[in-house]
Amino acid sequence: MDDVKTPSARDPRRLLKRMRELMAVQENAQARLDHLTAMIAQEAGWDVCSIYLARQSNALELCATFGLKPESVHSVRLQPGEGLVGLVARRARPLSTSNARAHPAFSYKPETGEEPFNTFVGVPILRGGRMVGVLTAQTSQERQVGVDEIETLQTVAMVLAEIVASGDIVEAEEMAGLDVRQSRPERFQGGAYSGGVVQGVAVLFEPHVESTRLIAEDSGAEEERLDTAINSLRASIDEMLDSGRIPFGGPTRDVLQAYRMFAHDRGWMERLREAVRRGLTAEAAVERVRNENRARLMKASDPTFRERLHDLEDLANRLLRHLEGDGVHMSDLPDNAIIIARNIGPAELLEFDREKLKGIALEEGSASSHAAIVAKALRIPLVGRLEGALDRAENGDPVILDGEFGILHIRPQPDVVETYEERIRLLSERRLSYAELRGPAVTKDGVRVGVHMNAGLLIELMGLDEIGADGVGLFRTEFQFMVSETLPRLSAQAAVYKSVLDAAGDKPVVFRTLDLGGDKVAPFAPSTKEPNPALGWRAIRMGLDRPGLLRYQMRALIQAAEGRPLQLMFPMIAAPWEMRAAREMLDREIRHAKHAGHPIPSELKVGMMLETPGMAWALEHVIDTVDFVSVGANDLMQYFFAADRQNTRVSDRYDVLSPSALDLLKRINDVCVAHDTPVSVCGEVAAKPLEAAVLIALGYRSLSMASGSIGPVKKLISGLDAEKLGTWLASRLESPADSLRPLLLEAGEDAGLPREAVENGRAI
Ligand code: PEP
Ligand code: MG
Numbered sequence: 001m002d003d004v005k006t007p008s009a010r011d012p013r014r015l016l017k018r019m020r021e022l023m024a025v026q027e028n029a030q031a032r033l034d035h036l037t038a039m040i041a042q043e044a045g046w047d048v049c050s051i052y053l054a055r056q057s058n059a060l061e062l063c064a065t066f067g068l069k070p071e072s073v074h075s076v077r078l079q080p081g082e083g084l085v086g087l088v089a090r091r092a093r094p095l096s097t098s099n100a101r102a103h104p105a106f107s108y109k110p111e112t113g114e115e116p117f118n119t120f121v122g123v124p125i126l127r128g129g130r131m132v133g134v135l136t137a138q139t140s141q142e143r144q145v146g147v148d149e150i151e152t153l154q155t156v157a158m159v160l161a162e163i164v165a166s167g168d169i170v171e172a173e174e175m176a177g178l179d180v181r182q183s184r185p186e187r188f189q190g191g192a193y194s195g196g197v198v199q200g201v202a203v204l205f206e207p208h209v210e211s212t213r214l215i216a217e218d219s220g221a222e223e224e225r226l227d228t229a230i231n232s233l234r235a236s237i238d239e240m241l242d243s244g245r246i247p248f249g250g251p252t253r254d255v256l257q258a259y260r261m262f263a264h265d266r267g268w269m270e271r272l273r274e275a276v277r278r279g280l281t282a283e284a285a286v287e288r289v290r291n292e293n294r295a296r297l298m299k300a301s302d303p304t305f306r307e308r309l310h311d312l313e314d315l316a317n318r319l320l321r322h323l324e325g326d327g328v329h330m331s332d333l334p335d336n337a338i339i340i341a342r343n344i345g346p347a348e349l350l351e352f353d354r355e356k357l358k359g360i361a362l363e364e365g366s367a368s369s370h371a372a373i374v375a376k377a378l379r380i381p382l383v384g385r386l387e388g389a390l391d392r393a394e395n396g397d398p399v400i401l402d403g404e405f406g407i408l409h410i411r412p413q414p415d416v417v418e419t420y421e422e423r424i425r426l427l428s429e430r431r432l433s434y435a436e437l438r439g440p441a442v443t444k445d446g447v448r449v450g451v452h453m454n455a456g457l458l459i460e461l462m463g464l465d466e467i468g469a470d471g472v473g474l475f476r477t478e479f480q481f482m483v484s485e486t487l488p489r490l491s492a493q494a495a496v497y498k499s500v501l502d503a504a505g506d507k508p509v510v511f512r513t514l515d516l517g518g519d520k521v522a523p524f525a526p527s528t529k530e531p532n533p534a535l536g537w538r539a540i541r542m543g544l545d546r547p548g549l550l551r552y553q554m555r556a557l558i559q560a561a562e563g564r565p566l567q568l569m570f571p572m573i574a575a576p577w578e579m580r581a582a583r584e585m586l587d588r589e590i591r592h593a594k595h596a597g598h599p600i601p602s603e604l605k606v607g608m609m610l611e612t613p614g615m616a617w618a619l620e621h622v623i624d625t626v627d628f629v630s631v632g633a634n635d636l637m638q639y640f641f642a643a644d645r646q647n648t649r650v651s652d653r654y655d656v657l658s659p660s661a662l663d664l665l666k667r668i669n670d671v672c673v674a675h676d677t678p679v680s681v682c683g684e685v686a687a688k689p690l691e692a693a694v695l696i697a698l699g700y701r702s703l704s705m706a707s708g709s710i711g712p713v714k715k716l717i718s719g720l721d722a723e724k725l726g727t728w729l730a731s732r733l734e735s736p737a738d739s740l741r742p743l744l745l746e747a748g749e750d751a752g753l754p755r756e757a758v759e760n761g762r763a764i
Contacts, residue, residue, distance in 0.1 A: 012152040013219055015043040016279035019159055020215045029172030033064035036163070040156060041066045041137070044149070048117055048138035052078070052085050053125075053164060054179045060085055060134060062112070063175065067138065069113040074174060076109050083107030088122035088134045092295035094154065096121040096145035100138070118142040123153045127161040129294025129391060132180040135160060155278040158288040159214050185411045186392045191652065192406035193365060193372035194382035195708055197424050198358045199417070201334055202397040202410065204390060205341030206317045214284040219276060226272060226282040229322040233315075234263045236322075258311050259318075268312075283323050290316040298391070310342065333357060338399050340389055340408075346374040346482060350457075354378060359401035361386055361408045366651035367684055374479070376687075376706035377460050383408055385648055434711025438468035441717040443696065444754075445724070449717050450702035451710055452510075454682055458496060460707055461503035468714060471508035473704025474630065474682040475500060477553065478515050487549070490556050497560035508567060510607065510630065510704075513553055513582075515539045515571040534644055539572035544581050554589040563599035569607030569630055574615055576622040579608050583625055609682075611635035616664055619671045629672050630704070631665065633683025640664060655739035656685050657694060662740070663733050669699040680704055689716040689757040690744065697725035697752075712756070719754025728752060 018039055022032070033051055041049035048067030052060040055077070062068070062076040078086045087105045088095045097103045100120035117138035125133035135157045137149075163169065164180045216222040237260050262268060268289065275285035290313060297309035333356040343364040349371055360375055365384025375382035381403025393399070393410045400409040400420050404427075409416055441451045452473030455461060461472070480488055480496055488496075500509055517538025530536035543550035557568055570582045583606055593600050610616060611632035623629070633656065638645040640661060641654040655661075665681075672679035680702035685691040687709035693716055695703060705713060728751040732740055744751060748758045 012148075012155060013216075013279035015040065015152065015156065016159065016215045018043060019156065023163065029169040030064070030174050032163070032169070034066070036160070037064045037066040040135075040153075044137065044152060046137040046139050048114070048136070050136045050138075051125075051133060051160065051164075052089075052136065053133040053175070054089070054131060055177050056179045056183065057177075058179075060089055061178070063133075063178075065112075067117075069111065072109070072112045076112055078107070078109075083109070084120055085122055085134045085136060088124055088136075089131050092124045092126065092131050092299065094121065094123040094150045096150060098142045098144055114138065116140045119145060121145045121150060121153060123150060123157050124295065125157045125161045125164070126291040126295050127165055127180065128394075129291050129298055130182070131295060132161055133164065151274060152278060154292075155275060155280055155288065158275075158280065158284065158291065161291075162214060182392060182394055182397075183411065185409065185413050185416070186389075187412075188361075188386040188389050188392075188408040188410075190361075190386040190406045190408065191365070191367060191384045192403050193367045193369075193384050194360075194375035194380060194403050194706075196359070196379065196381035196403045197401070197420060197427055198336070198338065198381055198403075199398075199400050199420060199424065200336030200338040200358045202393045202395060202399045203333060203337045203339050204393060204395050205339050205344065206313070206390065213281055216276065216279055216281045216284075219279060222276045222280075222282045222285075223273065225323060226276055226285065229282065229319055230263070230269065230272075233319050233322045234260070236318075237263055259315050262312060262315050283320060286316050286319050286323070294391075314342070334396075338401050340386075340393050340399075342390060344371050346370040346479070349374045349378070350479075359383075359403065361389055361399075361401055363387055363389055364648050366645060366648050369646055369651075373454075373476075373706070374456070376708055377455060377457050379708050431711065434468070434715060435466070437711065437714045437718065438466070440470070441714045443717050443720045443722040445721050447696065447722045448701070449696055450680070451714055451717070452680065452682075452702065452704035453707050453710060454704050455500075455707070458499050458503065461500055463707060464504060464507060467707050467710050469507070469707070469710050471510075472500070472504055473510055473680055473702070475509055475511045476515065477511055477513060481514065481516065490552060490559075493553060493556035494559040497557055498562065501560060501564060508565070510628075511557055511566075511568045512609065512630075513540075513550060513568060513570055514543060517542045534638065534646070540570045540578055540582060541572065541574075543570070544578060544585075547585060550582075551585060551589060554586055555593070558589060558593050558601060559598065561599075561601040563602055565603040565605070566601035567605040567607065567628075569609050569628070571609045571632065572611050572635065573608045573622070574612040576618055576625070579622050579625055610668060611639070613640050613664065616668050619668065620675075623671065623675045623677050626677065628678040628680070629668070631668055631679065631681045631683065633665075633681055633685045636664075636683065637661065637685075655741055656691060657739045657741045657744070659733050659735050659737065659740060662694065662698065662729070665695065665700075666698045666733065673699060678702065687713065689713060690741070690753070692716060693720050693725060693753055693757050694729065694740075694744070696720065696722050697729050699726075716754055716757050719756065721752030724752030726752075 022035055022039060037049040037051060050065040050068055051063050053063045055061050058080045059077040062073055065073055080086055081090045084095060084100060084103060084105055098119050100106055100118060117140050119139045119142060122134050122136040124131050125135055135153055137153060169175055170181050237256060241256050241260065271289050272285045275288050276282055280288060293312050294309060333353050335356055336358045337356050338359040338361060340361045343362055344360065357380060359380055360382040362384045363386055365371060372382050381401050383401055383403055383406045386408050389408055397411050400412050441449045450470045452471050453464060453469040454474040455472050456476035456479035557566060573579045586606060590600055605627040607628040607630055608626045609630050609632045634645055637656055643650040643653055645651050669679055681695055681700055682704035686695060686703035687705035689712055692703055692713045728747065737743065745758055
């Protein structure tokens with residue numbers, strides 16, 4: 001079969017070259033498709049060439065033909081699975097036969113006049129892994145179809161997919177009702193990880209090859225480009241694996257190992273090379289192979305195949321980035337861009353144009369992932385766990401992202417748009433009403449609660465007064481490090497901290513020393529390959545073992561204070577000796593500053609982040625060495641429930657409103673109160689109205705949260721009866737319930753809760 005030589009097998013590149021010439025001609029949609037079929041038939045030596053395109057009803061419509069009866073165009077339609085064409089579409093795989101009529105799937109359509117043609121070949125026209133049509137070729141001679149011929153038709157189909165999805169064909173009247181560009185409204189329900197509702201346009205965060213860059217001018221040069229890109233892709237994967245510096249938000253070690261395997265897979269490379277040899281550009285070859293993999297693996301019901309699909313897609317995207325250059329664009333954002341991606345790292349998020357970026361929709365992501373934290377800091381809605389969203393959206397599609405309820409609408413219908421426009425208006429009204437709550441937060445029964453802001457970027461501090469925060473309860477210093485290629489110099493660090501203190505004015509700021517390691521990687525920081533990064537060498541552990549970095553940071557903080565009060569705290573203290581060692585280090589730095597004649601802070605307060613359950617039980621043994629305690633509930637709950645906060649499968653599996661978790665939180669507060677040590681909660685739980693109400697009822701009088709939550713939480717506080725809720729809760733902390741959430745929601749106002757807390761409390 002391989003030996004059969006035909007004109008197309010001899011020179012597929014000539015065919016593509018002629019295709020490119022045809023594309024440059026100005027003509028209407030129908031004429032363009034007609035000319036294409038005629039040209040393909042002529043160049044590749046077929047009696048018939050036809051293009052069937054998918055309709056919204058899923059039927060395949062004959063849209064252009066050379067060789068069949070012209071009157072059958074737009075009148076012949078095949079249902080899914082009907083005939084040989086339907087079979088090609090259903091399987092998303094090529095099919096050939098030397099005797100079409102003898103094939104069991106053959107369906108006779110007399111109006112086409114196809115009786116004289118015996119040999120049939122059909123290949124799917126795939127776009128973004130979706131089947132958008134079928135390209136067929138027929139001839140009267142009974143013969144076997146060569147592998148080369150099929151390969152050529154597949155290459156042509158790849159270019160055709162982009163041609164038919166281009167504006168002039170999709171918009172042409174005779175093509176109405178086709179489904180080549182996705183057009184149906186889609187709604188995805190995911191997790192709401194950063195609030196706000198926005199309307200905008202989809203920007204798929206994966207490289208896409210423009211249709212003008214599909215056909216190669218010089219195939220030899222393209223093959224070289226492909227080889228260079230594959231080599232540099234392999235080198236970069238090796239580098240990541242060998243150095244252990246796996247970028248934050250990127251693939252895990254195991255996945256990288258799978259990438260390494262695929263990147264050396266001969267089958268994959270051969271398919272890429274073959275596509276280039278047939279006249280595609282290197283980028284188009286990658287896209288073609290990616291499309292075929294997608295179409296094939298998307299049909300698999302086994303989830304491990306789908307995982308594999310993700311891996312292959314990531315790899316293809318990486319390869320496209322290595323090819324970069326003119327063909328691949330992903331940097332320029334349109335106005336009101338809503339990024340749709342599989343996942344995104346916080347550093348990447350910070351690189352987008354903030355004027356244009358309006359929202360983030362992720363197929364993965366979790367509530368306490370750092371991308372979500374950065375999104376909150378930037379006040380951009382982020383919705384995660386939207387599985388399949390990337391496959392359903394097209395660049396430029398209108399979208400609505402609802403960060404309040406975790407919903408993504410792609411190509412929404414007018415009534416949905418109308419409803420959301422109304423909601424967006426109401427939300428902005430509500431935001432204005434928060435402005436009235438700028439004063440201190442006091443519950444209905446007169447309890448004063450400190451409401452502080454979590455921040456990590458200087459720009460967030462600008463709105464401190466306006467937002468009505470009492471100060472900054474957590475300044476995550478590592479953000480500056482994570483986006484820097486080299487270790488920020490002492491002067492650069494000091495400058496950032498000084499600007500933070502300046503911006504906060506007389507409001508207090510609590511700096512958290514570097515919390516690197518685990519999932520937060522700075523390009524220059526020491527890093528090792530660890531089997532369990534969240535349980536590994538991170539935060540204060542790294543700081544104490546390699547004191548250079550931490551000492552340097554302490555020095556910068558002391559310098560930045562310029563004789564003003566300074567508050568700092570250490571992350572991930574898991575045993576009292578760690579707190580003592582960190583404090584001693586700080587004392588040494590203070591002595592050093594004095595010695596050098598530098599001003600020292602007028603008042604120094606040193607805190608401990610309580611983020612490990614073990615520390616909750618050792619609290620009495622350390623409390624005398626700290627000036628305050630800050631409960632890092634994100635990590636505390638991660639360790640309490642042994643559920644990785646980065647792992648979508650488990651991150652939201654357990655509820656902090658379970659009696660056991662609340663009991664732990666209550667114990668921490670009780671010990672601090674008994675020792676007269678200020679305590680605050682700075683994890684994400686403090687930012688959710690229902691959870692915040694419960695923390696106050698447990699006795700907490702200080703909370704710290706992302707800026708966007710301050711208004712809603714202050715509003716909640718003003719309507720809360722803290723004592724009533726405290727009494728309600730006290731009798732239920734020993735309840736056998738998995739979570740008190742349903743009970744709380746049911747009791748509602750009888751438990752002292754304001755209505756907003758109940759409305760907001762349904763989601764974990
Ligand atoms: C936490 O763990 O709750 C916390 C506030 O720190 P981070 O989210 O930065 O780990
Ligand atoms: Mg933490």
